[in-house]
Amino acid sequence: MGILQTVRPAHAPKTRPSFRHRRLLRNPRQGRPQDLRPRLLLPPPQRGHLRALYGSSDIAFMPYGERWSQQRKLCTVEFFNARKINSFKSVREDEIVRMAKHISSRISGSLTVNVSELALYFSCNTTYRMAFGRDIAGDDFNVYDVLREAQEMLASFFMADYFPLLGWVDVATGKKSRLRKSFLKLDGIYQKFIDRHLDAKSRSGSEENEDLLDVLLRLRKDGQLTEENLKGILMNIFIGGTDTSSSVVEWAMAELIRLPELMKRAQEEVRSCVGRSKGKVEESDLHQLHYLKRIVKETMRLHPPAPLLIKETMHPVTLSNGYQIPPKTMIYVNAWAIGRDPDAWERPEVFDPDRFVNMVSPGVNSFAHYDFKLIPFGEGRRICPGKNLGMLMAEVALANLLYSFDWQLPPGMSEEDVNMEEALGFTVRRKHALCLVAAKFEAN
Numbered sequence: 001m002g003i004l005q006t007v008r009p010a011h012a013p014k015t016r017p018s019f020r021h022r023r024l025l026r027n028p029r030q031g032r033p034q035d036l037r038p039r040l041l042l043p044p045p046q047r048g049h050l051r052a053l054y055g056s057s058d059i060a061f062m063p064y065g066e067r068w069s070q071q072r073k074l075c076t077v078e079f080f081n082a083r084k085i086n087s088f089k090s091v092r093e094d095e096i097v098r099m100a101k102h103i104s105s106r107i108s109g110s111l112t113v114n115v116s117e118l119a120l121y122f123s124c125n126t127t128y129r130m131a132f133g134r135d136i137a138g139d140d141f142n143v144y145d146v147l148r149e150a151q152e153m154l155a156s157f158f159m160a161d162y163f164p165l166l167g168w169v170d171v172a173t174g175k176k177s178r179l180r181k182s183f184l185k186l187d188g189i190y191q192k193f194i195d196r197h198l199d200a201k202s203r204s205g206s207e208e209n210e211d212l213l214d215v216l217l218r219l220r221k222d223g224q225l226t227e228e229n230l231k232g233i234l235m236n237i238f239i240g241g242t243d244t245s246s247s248v249v250e251w252a253m254a255e256l257i258r259l260p261e262l263m264k265r266a267q268e269e270v271r272s273c274v275g276r277s278k279g280k281v282e283e284s285d286l287h288q289l290h291y292l293k294r295i296v297k298e299t300m301r302l303h304p305p306a307p308l309l310i311k312e313t314m315h316p317v318t319l320s321n322g323y324q325i326p327p328k329t330m331i332y333v334n335a336w337a338i339g340r341d342p343d344a345w346e347r348p349e350v351f352d353p354d355r356f357v358n359m360v361s362p363g364v365n366s367f368a369h370y371d372f373k374l375i376p377f378g379e380g381r382r383i384c385p386g387k388n389l390g391m392l393m394a395e396v397a398l399a400n401l402l403y404s405f406d407w408q409l410p411p412g413m414s415e416e417d418v419n420m421e422e423a424l425g426f427t428v429r430r431k432h433a434l435c436l437v438a439a440k441f442e443a444n
């Protein structure tokens with residue numbers, strides 16, 4: 001996740017109405033900008049434990065500046081672009097087929113489907129294949145566990161982040177060594193693939209067929225990236241790109257199973273637009289699925305995968321109510337609270353995808369029109385560069401779940417029983433896995 005970002009300085013010319021900045025910086029649950037200050041009089045956290053990873057040489061944790069800007073531009077040109085994302089279309093399609101097969105096997109065994117796990121596997125497998133060009137199933141380590149542990153450590157409370165002089169507490173409680181061990185495991189995986197890629201003589205093919213690691217290795221060879229940059233960027237792709245899109249799918253399914261009318265409408269849309277003969281929803285079908293797209297947006301309003309955006313002021317900032325923020329202040333922007341703010345949204349607690357009908361968005365996946373009320377991908381210079389890929393993975397997975405299967409709650413459970421508690425973490429996943437009964441949809 002992006003850590004550092006400028007907030008427009010007080011003396012800068014206004015390019016947008018100032019209330020937008022106020023909205024961004026306000027915690028609606030508390031109602032006053034002052035409440036953004038950490039509770040219990042804690043000083044602002046430095047999140048040093050995060051920056052220590054690869055010496056902040058990745059994109060997400062690198063401080064704002066010329067180097068960050070060059071590195072981000074390089075990655076955008078090389079792989080966060082439509083052509084490259086499209087070159088992995090067949091990988092995503094394969095993984096959709098694998099997901100459907102898994103569900104069918106659960107149906108024939110009269111077993112429930114763990115939708116949360118399934119969504120995570122889909123995004124992990126897809127990311128793994130895009131990054132390393134090989135199937136996750138062929139490897140002897142459990143990537144899911146390694147990633148889960150790393151994500152947990154990232155979200156943990158470290159004393160040194162708040163009180164640098166008390167860093168010994170993290171050492172004494174064993175947290176620091178757990179963090180190190182967990183990242184050494186991830187590092188071991190990256191190194192293994194780097195070695196394999198360097199060994200493989202056959203990997204001198206065209207740029208068109210390069211996986212993401214090929215691209216990174218080429219950039220390293222050209223002197224545009226260091227080894228640390230390379231591993232840091234791999235970490236961003238795995239930590240930033242897997243949990244996030246899968247959380248959208250599990251929350252969307254949880255909302256829909258509680259509102260069968262909405263589920264039915266979404267299924268009718270996808271089935272009638274795509275037609276039965278096709279057998280699956282392809283990425284090229286997504287542009288017709290307007291209701292599904294509204295469901296995804298509504299899901300991200302209520303359940304933004306990255307609920308807290310961390311920013312740092314570079315200049316003194318004065319809010320329109322006179323509140324001053326000094327430079328070098330860490331600011332948490334609470335995207336979760338903004339999405340539920342009654343001043344911003346009518347009946348914010350209701351899951352209503354149709355609220356977006358009259359909020360015409362200028363681009364297919366653009367959120368810019370929503371006046372900073374919907375910021376699941378952040379905003380500004382550090383807006384998520386994987387936004388289009390993340391949306392694509394979430395939409396195609398959800399569309400296929402709705403197209404091929406009918407879904408029900410397990411026997412004895414009613415809509416009110418669906419537990420919507422959130423787990424603590426860097427990304428907001430469900431506390432309790434969503435387990436549902438699937439049935440293969442057969443057209444009459």
Ligand code: HEM
Nearest residue numbers: 001002060236240241244245306377378379382384386390
């Ligand atoms: C639904 C899916 C996703 C969501 C909701 C999401 C959300 C976010 C958010 C909120 C930020 C921080 C933005 C800010 O500070 O203003 C971010 C940054 C970032 N994301 Fe994503 N993300 C998603 C998918 C992805 C994917 C698929 C990738 C890569 C493959 C990715 C890579 C990154 C990177 C590298 C950054 C750091 C950008 C920087 O600091 O310049 N994300 N993401």
